Amino acid sequence: MDDLALSYQSDFNTILQMIADARRKAAYQVNATMIDLYWGIGEFE
Secondary structure: OOOOHHHHHHHHHHHHHHHHHHHHHHHHHHHHHHHHHHHHHHOOO
16 A cells, blocks of 8 residues: 555544544433433332
8 A cells, every 4th residue: 555545544433433533422321311201200109
């Protein structure tokens, strides 16, 4: 591979990591929101 191809591969890997991090963050937020919901529902009992 030439330097340009290696640079593109590095950039692509960085983008893939950004996507994975965003997915992880989204899943965390959804889980936190669901816990808040269930906690609120539990307060009715």
